[in-house]
Amino acid sequence: xxxxxxxxxxxxxxxxxxxxxxxxxxxxxxxxxxxxxxxxxxxxxxxxxxxxxxxxxxxxxxxxxxxxxxxxxxxxxxxxxxxxxxxxxxxxxxxxxxxxxxxxxxxxxxxxxxxxxxxxxxxxxxxxxxxxxxxxxxxxxxxxxxxxxxxxxxxxxxxxxxxxxxxxxxxxxxxxxxxxxxxxxxxxxxxxxxxxxxxxxxxxxxxxxxxxxxxxxxx
Amino acid sequence: xxxxxxxxxxxxxxxxxxxxxxxxxxxxxxxxxxxxxxxxxxxxxxxxxxxxxxxxxxxxxxxxxxxxxxxxxxxxxxxxxxxxxxxxx
Numbered sequence: 001x002x003x004x005x006x007x008x009x010x011x012x013x014x015x016x017x018x019x020x021x022x023x024x025x026x027x028x029x030x031x032x033x034x035x036x037x038x039x040x041x042x043x044x045x046x047x048x049x050x051x052x053x054x055x056x057x058x059x060x061x062x063x064x065x066x067x068x069x070x071x072x073x074x075x076x077x078x079x080x081x082x083x084x085x086x087x088x089x090x091x092x093x094x095x096x097x098x099x100x101x102x103x104x105x106x107x108x109x110x111x112x113x114x115x116x117x118x119x120x121x122x123x124x125x126x127x128x129x130x131x132x133x134x135x136x137x138x139x140x141x142x143x144x145x146x147x148x149x150x151x152x153x154x155x156x157x158x159x160x161x162x163x164x165x166x167x168x169x170x171x172x173x174x175x176x177x178x179x180x181x182x183x184x185x186x187x188x189x190x191x192x193x194x195x196x197x198x199x200x201x202x203x204x205x206x207x208x209x210x211x212x213x214x215x216x217x218x219x
Numbered sequence: 220x221x222x223x224x225x226x227x228x229x230x231x232x233x234x235x236x237x238x239x240x241x242x243x244x245x246x247x248x249x250x251x252x253x254x255x256x257x258x259x260x261x262x263x264x265x266x267x268x269x270x271x272x273x274x275x276x277x278x279x280x281x282x283x284x285x286x287x288x289x290x291x292x293x294x295x296x297x298x299x300x301x302x303x304x305x306x307x308x
Binding site for chain 2 (some may be wrong): 023024026029030033034037042055058059061062063067069094116122125126127128131132134135136137146148149152153156167171173174192195196198200202203206207
């Protein structure tokens with residue numbers, strides 16, 4: 001079992017890790033490649049929508065990390081730096097493969113100020129027009145939670161690319177907001193809007209599933 | 220504070236990034252508004268379920284052998300070239 005080195009490792013811990021890498025410690029590097037592979041691959045896949053291309057991008061990322069080890073000045077955490085390289089490689093790959101829709105998602109589409117994607121959900125004065133419906137899930141509802149995992153997975157896959165990448169980094173991979181903003185080159189405000197929209201879409205999908213379930217039970 | 224404003228600030232609130240005064244306003248709003256209270260509770264459940272999915276997804280996180288051998292080879296080459304440079308100087 002390879003524990004994932006923490007995003008916010010202590011500064012001395014991170015310096016030590018960097019020193020070991022610069023000195024060519026193969027064991028440390030191999031552990032890092034294993035520990036971060038899942039996160040890097042998942043984020044690259046969320047951007048490129050192609051698992052094989054994502055794997056190539058992860059490999060290119062590690063090669064660039066090796067190449068840049070001596071130049072890395074530690075202005076960001078090691079993990080943020082690695083994810084920044086990953087996103088640059090993913091963008092280059094997207095351009096090369098002419099995935100222009102994906103490529104433009106972060107860089108060209110303006111992000112509106114409003115975080116909530118549900119037009120008409122609120123009245124003019126800002127109170128609920130369509131309030132959230134009542135549903136609850138307990139930790140014991142394991143079957144229901146399995147079903148909802150599928151609902152969430154499908155919903156994330158169908159999100160616009162920029163929302164999908166942000167929610168993947170934040171909620172699926174557990175990265176800190178600062179790491180996500182730096183790696184994607186977006187402001188905290190944009191990050192907040194994208195994350196909220198993604199979460200709101202997932203909540204709405206859960207609600208639809210729960211309400212349909214209720215209807216089936218009473219039918 | 221309106222319900223719309225409350226939902227707009229929810230992500231920052233859950234990240235602990237809302238300044239004290241605004242946070243107080245949100246707490247007062249949620250104490251009075253059952254819809255926003257429900258929305259907040261459901262958003263927390265949504266995040267928990269998504270995080271659970273992420274935890275399941277990344278359990279077998281070892282890198283594939285081919286990728287690993289390729290990057291390890293590059294890592295060794297870098298180390299070897301550094302050793303050569305060191306012995307030349």
